[in-house]
Amino acid sequence: MNNVVPYLIRAYCDWMEDGNLTPHILVNCETQGVVVPEGLSKEGKIVLNISSTATVGRLMTNDSISFKARFGGQSQEIIVPCNAVLTIYAQENGEGMFFDSKAEGALAEDEKPNLTLLD
DSSP states (O other): OOOOHHHHHHHHHHEEEHHHHEEEEEEEESSOOOOOTTTTOBBEEEEEEOOOOTOOOEOOOOSSEEEEEEEETEEEEEEEEGEEEEEEETTTOEEEEOOTTOOOOOOTTOOOOOOOOOO
């Protein structure tokens, strides 16, 4: 089964932009595959504006978010694997969602869900 996080990122981004809000993501820069400008992260994390007006060629797949953006007047290529996204939120009101960076998205074959039957 596919990990739900990329779908939620896309849905929240669309929802925010439809409401004229600015979607931002908090990224764990220590995750393998993250490509962001050097020297801009703080404590291994960076906040990125992923709105369609702040990015060029934004592509959100089930594996990563990629786009070009300007930092210090220079156009830079950004690549963020979806498992590096810690949260997505609207800049204006903080509405959004946190993601568990340790979640694998699917249960191991020998692991069964813990369900309770309700009357």
